[in-house]
Amino acid sequence: xxxxxxxxxxxxxxxxxxxxxxxxxxxxxxxxxxxxxxxxxxxxxxxxxxxxxxxxxxxxxxxxxxxxxxxxxxxxxxxxxxxxxxxxxxxxxxxxxxxxxxxxxxxxxxxxxxxxxxxxxxxxxxxxxxxxxxxxxxxxxxxxxxxxxxxxxxxxxxxxxxxxxxxxxxxxxxxxxxxxxxxxxxxxxxxxxxxxxxxxxxxxxxxxxxxxxxxxxxxxxxxxx
Amino acid sequence: xxxxxxxxxxxxxxxxxxxxxxxxxxxxxxxxxxxxxxxxxxxxxxxxxxxxxxxxxxxxxxxxxxxxxxxxxxxxxxxxxxxxxxxxxxxxxxxxxxxxxxxxxxxxxxxxxxxxxxxxxxxxxxxxxxxxxxxxxxxxxxxxxxxxxxxxxxxxxxxxxxxxxxxxxxxxxxxxxxxxxxxxxxxxxxxxxxxxxxxxxxxxxxxxxxxxxxxxxxxxxxxxxxxxxxxxxxxxxxxxxxxxxxxxxxxxxxxxxxxxxxxxxxxxxxxxxxxxxxxxxxxxxxxxxxxxx
Numbered sequence: 001x002x003x004x005x006x007x008x009x010x011x012x013x014x015x016x017x018x019x020x021x022x023x024x025x026x027x028x029x030x031x032x033x034x035x036x037x038x039x040x041x042x043x044x045x046x047x048x049x050x051x052x053x054x055x056x057x058x059x060x061x062x063x064x065x066x067x068x069x070x071x072x073x074x075x076x077x078x079x080x081x082x083x084x085x086x087x088x089x090x091x092x093x094x095x096x097x098x099x100x101x102x103x104x105x106x107x108x109x110x111x112x113x114x115x116x117x118x119x120x121x122x123x124x125x126x127x128x129x130x131x132x133x134x135x136x137x138x139x140x141x142x143x144x145x146x147x148x149x150x151x152x153x154x155x156x157x158x159x160x161x162x163x164x165x166x167x168x169x170x171x172x173x174x175x176x177x178x179x180x181x182x183x184x185x186x187x188x189x190x191x192x193x194x195x196x197x198x199x200x201x202x203x204x205x206x207x208x209x210x211x212x213x214x215x216x217x218x219x220x221x222x223x224x225x
Numbered sequence: 226x227x228x229x230x231x232x233x234x235x236x237x238x239x240x241x242x243x244x245x246x247x248x249x250x251x252x253x254x255x256x257x258x259x260x261x262x263x264x265x266x267x268x269x270x271x272x273x274x275x276x277x278x279x280x281x282x283x284x285x286x287x288x289x290x291x292x293x294x295x296x297x298x299x300x301x302x303x304x305x306x307x308x309x310x311x312x313x314x315x316x317x318x319x320x321x322x323x324x325x326x327x328x329x330x331x332x333x334x335x336x337x338x339x340x341x342x343x344x345x346x347x348x349x350x351x352x353x354x355x356x357x358x359x360x361x362x363x364x365x366x367x368x369x370x371x372x373x374x375x376x377x378x379x380x381x382x383x384x385x386x387x388x389x390x391x392x393x394x395x396x397x398x399x400x401x402x403x404x405x406x407x408x409x410x411x412x413x414x415x416x417x418x419x420x421x422x423x424x425x426x427x428x429x430x431x432x433x434x435x436x437x438x439x440x441x442x443x444x445x446x447x448x449x450x451x452x453x454x455x456x457x458x459x460x461x462x463x464x465x466x467x468x469x470x471x472x473x474x475x476x477x478x479x480x481x482x483x484x485x486x487x488x489x490x491x492x493x494x495x496x497x498x499x500x501x502x503x504x505x506x507x508x509x510x511x512x513x514x515x516x517x518x
Contacts, residue, residue: 049430072434079432091424106433108230150431 001027002048002158002191007057009043009213017043019213020057025191027157030184032200032207033193040213041193045162049083050074062157079107082151082159082188086166088143090135090150096122097131100149107154117153125149125179141172148179158189165199173199230437238444249449252410256453256503257460259406260496264461266395267495270388271488275481277388281355288315288348288365289373296320299346302370309368311353311361318347345372356385403503410449410507418442418511442508450504451497458496461485 002025009018018040025031035041046052047059050066059066062080069077090099097118104114122128125145135143144164151159161180165173177192177199184190194200200207209217242249288306290299296319306315318326320341327344328336352361358378365374418425428438462485469482485492 075429075432075434077432078430083430089423089427089430091427102427103431105230105233106428106431106437154431 001025001060001062001189003058003060004044004047005058007047007059008055009040009047009052010055017213018047018054021210021213021215023208023215023218025189027189028184028187030181030190030203030205031192032203032205033191033210034195034197034200034207035210036195039210041195041210042162043213044210045083045160045193048160049081050077079154080157082148082154082156084144084147084151084159084161084164086163088135088140088147088167090143090146092135094134095131096127096133096135096138096146096149099135099146100153103150103153121149121153124152124183139172140168141175144168144172144176145179148176148183152183152188156188158191159183161190161192163194164192165194165196170198174202177203230440234437234440235444237441239448241441241445242448248416249445252449252504252507253453253456255406255409256450256500257457259402259503260453260457260499261461261464263399263402263499264457264492264495265464266391266398268461268465268488268492270391270395272480272482273388273391275483277385279481281385284352284355284358284377286350286352286358286362286365286374286376288350288368288371289375290346290348291370291372292345294346294370296346298370302368303348305368305370306348306350306365309361309364311357311364312350313353314351316349316351318349320344320346323347403499406503407507407510410446410503411510415511439509439512442512443505446504446506446508447501448504449508450500450502453504454496454500457500458493461492461496 002023004021004023007018007021008016010016021040021044033041033044043052047054047066048061050069054067057067061077064073064077064080066077091102094102100118100121101114104117109117119128119131122131125148127142127145127149130138130142135146138146144167148159148161148164159180164180165176168176173196180190180192181203204220206218206220208215290302294302300317303315303317306312321344323344323346324336324339324341328339350361350365352358358376362374362376362378365371425438465485469484472480472482
């Protein structure tokens with residue numbers, strides 16, 4: 001669950017990125033966070049992943065109060081999230097299997113657990129036969145599926161996808177969105193940050209629209225602006 | 226860090242050493258160079274210290290008694306000399322013994338007819354503390370019946386001064402070299418880590434703790450330091466024995482140069498300690514800034 005209450009963020013340069021954001025996302029929801037470049041979307045993601053601290057206001061993510069979270073607690077908070085990026089961020093010299101297993105290693109999973117869980121998640125994202133490939137041997141869509149598998153591997157309660165289709169063609173973008181929808185149907189909360197109106201409008205989901213650091217609409221009416 | 230991770234992280238550290246082969250080679254080479262220089266200075270100081278001690282042990286004061294004193298009167302001066310604080314022993318040398326000592330191994334015929342009365346009764350003084358030779362000399366000069374006091378203060382003092390200067394210089398050089406090697410190794414490892422920056426960022430994003438991220442670099446630094454220490458130890462040993470042999474061949478007996486086996490253990494401890502310190506601390510210095518994600 002995510003709760004942002006009157007959150008503001010002003011960078012050291014004086015830029016006001018967020019100007020009093022209120023947003024609540026319940027467990028199991030699928031939400032699009034939309035807005036133009038510079039609207040504050042990236043700042044929200046950085047706040048939700050504790051890369052930044054808010055200037056004021058309160059942020060609750062899966063039970064962690066991020067405005068006052070201890071540095072040592074941040075890794076444990078991040079384990080409740082799965083983050084997906086536009087540029088996939090895979091480790092080039094590790095195979096698909098190793099890229100996904102790597103995220104389990106980080107949390108101290110045993111080899112037995114890894115051998116059991118990784119094939120299951122690779123199958124879930126449709127990459128059961130690509131485990132031995134290196135990322136550069138895969139298409140963009142497949143690389144993003146690896147990133148999704150990595151985000152899912154530790155069974156997070158929430159997936160945050162930052163422009164997950166930004167580097168993909170429309171067909172592959174749609175496939176990725178269908179995959180995220182499938183993951184949501186399995187019970188994981190999904191928040192997709194995007195500015196692709198066409199893609200958002202193909203799904204009947206809650207859309208939170210932000211502009212100039214404020215929420216200007218929040219509902220099921222698609223990408224309204 | 227969980228138990229499950231230990232083997233994996235250890236393996237990652239070992240793999241990293243070989244993966245960044247050139248950087249590892251550079252880091253080990255720098256560690257070896259620095260440790261060899263530092264240890265060389267330490268060994269020079271150690272041997273010079275022994276030389277100074279030997280020279281000081283051999284430093285004696287010779288006290289000549291007034292020539293008007295009879296042998297019995299001269300011997301009685303010995304009791305006054307023995308009362309002085311820093312005098313360990315005062316050995317009486319009669320005029321005839323003094324003459325015999327003066328002639329030594331020379332041709333006896335050259336000194337025929339030389340009267341022992343031309344010599345003076347003497348005392349050869351052994352000191353408790355050789356460092357106080359100057360004070361003791363002054364005290365002896367004030368004893369009634371003492372005509373002259375001879376002491377080899379200059380040689381002992383000169384060597385002691387050289388030793389002090391070398392001590393200070395060695396400490397300064399060792400400190401500077403340690404800092405230089407730390408900086409160079411830290412930068413070497415930092416360069417090797419640049420291609421792992423993305424990996425570290427990903428690790429942080431999926432919830433890796435700082436200790437999990439640090440451990441392989443810690444292992445890498447440990448291995449680099451270990452190899453640097455071992456290599457520098459054996460190179461030092463080889464170099465030292467070569468130089469020692471050369472010094473012994475010159476016949477300069479005044480210089481004390483102990484065999485390396487005599488300083489084996491302290492040298493091993495110093496190499497290991499410095500190697501590990503440089504390797505591990507150098508690695509940790511590099512990783513710090515990559516953890517700020």
